[in-house]
Amino acid sequence: MKWGLIPSALLMAVVYSSPLHAAPMNKTMAVSYVNGIMPVMDQRVYVHALLDQFEARYSGAGGQFRYDGQAWFGSDYNKLWLKSEGTVGTDGRFGDGDHEILYDRAISRYFDVQSGVRLDVDQGPTRAWGAIGLQGLALYFFDAEATFYFSDRGVAGRLTGSYDIFITNRLILQPQAELNFYSNSDSARGVGRGLSDIDTGLRLRYEWHRKIAPYIGITYSNMFHENSNFRGNIGKNGSGANFTFGIRSWF
Amino acid sequence: MVESVFPKRTSIGRRRFVTGAAALSCGAAISPALGRKAAIESTLSAELPEPASSFLLNVEKIPVRVGKQHAKGVGINGSVPAPTLRWREGDTVEIQVRNHLHEDTSIHWHGIRLPADMDGVPGLSFAGIPAGETFTYRFPVRQSGTYWYHSHSGGQEQAGLYGALVIDPAGRPAYTTDRDYVVLLSDWTDADPMDIVSNLKFDGDYYNFRQRTVGTFLHDIRKDGLMASVRDRLAWGGMNMAPTDISDVSGIIYTYLMNGRSPEKGWTGLFRPGERIRLRFINAASMTLFDVRIPGLTMQVVSADGNDVEPVPVDEFRIAPAETYDVIVQPTTDEPYTIFVQSEDRTGYARGTLTTREGVLAPIPPMDPRPLRTMADMGMGDMKGMSMTGENKSDPMAGMDMSSHEKAASESKPVEQDAAAHHHAAMHDMDMNDMPGMDMGDMDMPGMSMHHSMAHEDSQKRQDRVSAMAPPEPRPVPLKTGVEVQSLAPQPQNRLGEAGDGLDGNGRRCLRYTDLRALKPGTDSREPSREIVLHLTGNMERFIWGFNGKKFSEAEPISLAVGERVRFVMINDTMMEHPIHLHGFWSELENGQGAFQPYKHTVNVKPGERLSYLVTADAPGLWAYHCHLLYHMDTGMFRTVVVS
Incomplete structure (x- = not known):
């Protein structure tokens, strides 16, 4: 656990001290503004949170509840970025709990680099990782995230992507996928080596308000660990196809 | 408050205007004026007040009802939009602005050539006008034409703090007319301006509900063929841009106003056949370009941004935020005419009527295809x-x-x-x-x-x-x-x-x-x-x-x-x-x-x-x-x- 945190802290120190981070110097101070009042406040901070998945999944084998959300706070260039996801199985066990605290820096037209800490906290054993990744809008309006994790247990990677297909301007079909890779298996958490798990969905949402959109869909998840018993450890992560419904919301 | 609108002048014309302002003030505040349940909207006069050189402007929160929306606007002397001011070239004007808000305010005289400390931009011209305080603007007027004034503080301009400014020339006007109306165009919303920015930071298309869809794709395939449509989608998608990006903020939250009136109500300007009518168009909108036309009438554009130009006969013109155009129209019959003002993205319009009798309306044309x-x-x-x-x-x-x-x-x-x-x-x-x-x-x-x-x-x-x-x-x-x-x-x-x-x-x-x-x-x-x-x-x-x-x-x-x-x-x-x-x-x-x-x-x-x-x-x-x-x-x- 410690080993995961130290490189991550180092990384953040490097990023913060680098010219990359250098907060835009306020050159306008070369002018003497009356009472120091800025005629335009273009450095405001904004707070937003997006609960992308907040859903029930049903299949013949039972059901589960899943959420996946992000929140951020900050300016155009520098943000504190939080991510969290998790699944509650029919047996009430909280699994797949993945929580990240990241420093986010805008680096290009559409992409931000993010670095920080990932904590796997649920009813399984706790793990900590350093995290560094990219998040943004790939060409053709693909939302994409690619994150690299490292700890004393090895390295891991996550790819997520989604795309909005506008059936109408309010009825939106969204294919989405998340893939997790690990360099080493972690039996206690049901993590396999290589491509460990996949979670993908096809959701049809209706934005009756931009910020609140109910949806229905089909999700498919699978874990590729040799020992399928591990699934039990994290709460009956019903692999296979699920009928899904939920609400996407943000502020 | 009403008594002190223009305290230092007492001409008959001024008094008549003050009466108008009183009605307007009550109308906006307690809304009994029209005696019916329909929307009580702005009763801003489009007729020019008498010119004056001394003014007291009270900046205050004012309950506003636009269409079905109720909100608090920011206005002056009981009016949203703020009242029309009329100056004379050659005068030195003195304007006291009293701030009744709980936040700083400011008034910028848009397009007016004046000393920098009178320009009304907080931080640049002065420190702003703190809550409860009064600032006195005083400067010589060295120009004439159609201008406007508005707040330069935060989102107050969006909230209604804008008004028309008309300056009489010192000499003979270049174009004489029989009637003279201000046509102040704006975009009203009850959304908080800070929320609007925040939403746009989250999603630049937040207010655009006319993005390309599967439906428009199929339509384009039928029209242009599959490959052309796919290539077109790929070209735009490859830039992460969309041809449907016209306005960042749209009619989904905006009601487009003409002299403070929603399109349901509309503004009315009276005329007698044969008269030459000057219409002083001012775009006081925060985010909207407007396309203006009066079906059936040719407009002679005679002034741009306050300055006389050689007449240009047009059927339509685009006016961007903060621009002004004076046009002259001369209807020869007693038919009514619609002044039709579409937002550039065609998500809404403002409307008025030139008519010989109150209540007689012309047809409202359909909106044009969006660009x-x-x-x-x-x-x-x-x-x-x-x-x-x-x-x-x-x-x-x-x-x-x-x-x-x-x-x-x-x-x-x-x-x-x-x-x-x-x-x-x-x-x-x-x-x-x-x-x-x-x-x-x-x-x-x-x-x-x-x-x-x-x-x-x-x-x-x-x-x-x-x-x-x-x-x-x-x-x-x-x-x-x-x-x-x-x-x-x-x-x-x-x-x-x-x-x-x-x-x-x-x-x-x-x-x-x-x-x-x-x-x-x-x-x-x-x-x-x-x-x-x-x-x-x-x-x-x-x-x-x-x-x-x-x-x-x-x-x-x-x-x-x-x-x-x-x-x-x-x-x-x-x-x-x-x-x-x-x-x-x-x-x-x-x-x-x-x-x-x-x-x-x-x-x-x-x-x-x-x-x-x-x-x-x-x-x-x-x-x-x-x-x-x-x-x-x-x-x-x-x-x-x-x-x-």
């Missing part, structure tokens, strides 16, 4: 010689996915003015820039460094055509795409001869910047000593706007020497219009009219356009320079100009 952005808007040149249209210009509109009626009318662009005729002829080709359906499959979109040789060759031809009016090739500013620069225009065009997206080729005579010819020659015939090149840049996904890739807080001010004459060159790298406003000085638009080029205070720069104007910096001080789309300014498209 779509094109590769010309991306600054990719007029694209002649590209694979789809070939090298000849026989059918330059081929492949357009705009409405077909535009195609039909595209060749019938009339030429109105002798003086400008040859410019029109020269510019005629350029009206054909819009070619969204182009074959762009082989273009290097992300870097947009495409087809240099071809574009170059074409540029040369164009230079020859429009050499009379084209500013010299500007010195390049080193710019690359990044957080604040979503795109760069590889081949910005002279688009002064275009009326604007959605107007060119619509079959109507539409006003173009090249039409504007001042009545009097300019006062400073010196050549500019230098050029200041400013790229208008932005990132619509992140909703950051700026000049030369930097927002206000990251940039040096622009420094000018007192008395210096400079050329400002604008290059719009974005795919949206930006009405650029320089406080304190005239912007003499280089539109090919030579010594008679028009004096403007706000210059609307089209997407992918390059234009220039001359400025004589004859007043020292700190001045504001910005895009007059409120949320573009607010997110960084602003510079301080230091004249010393």
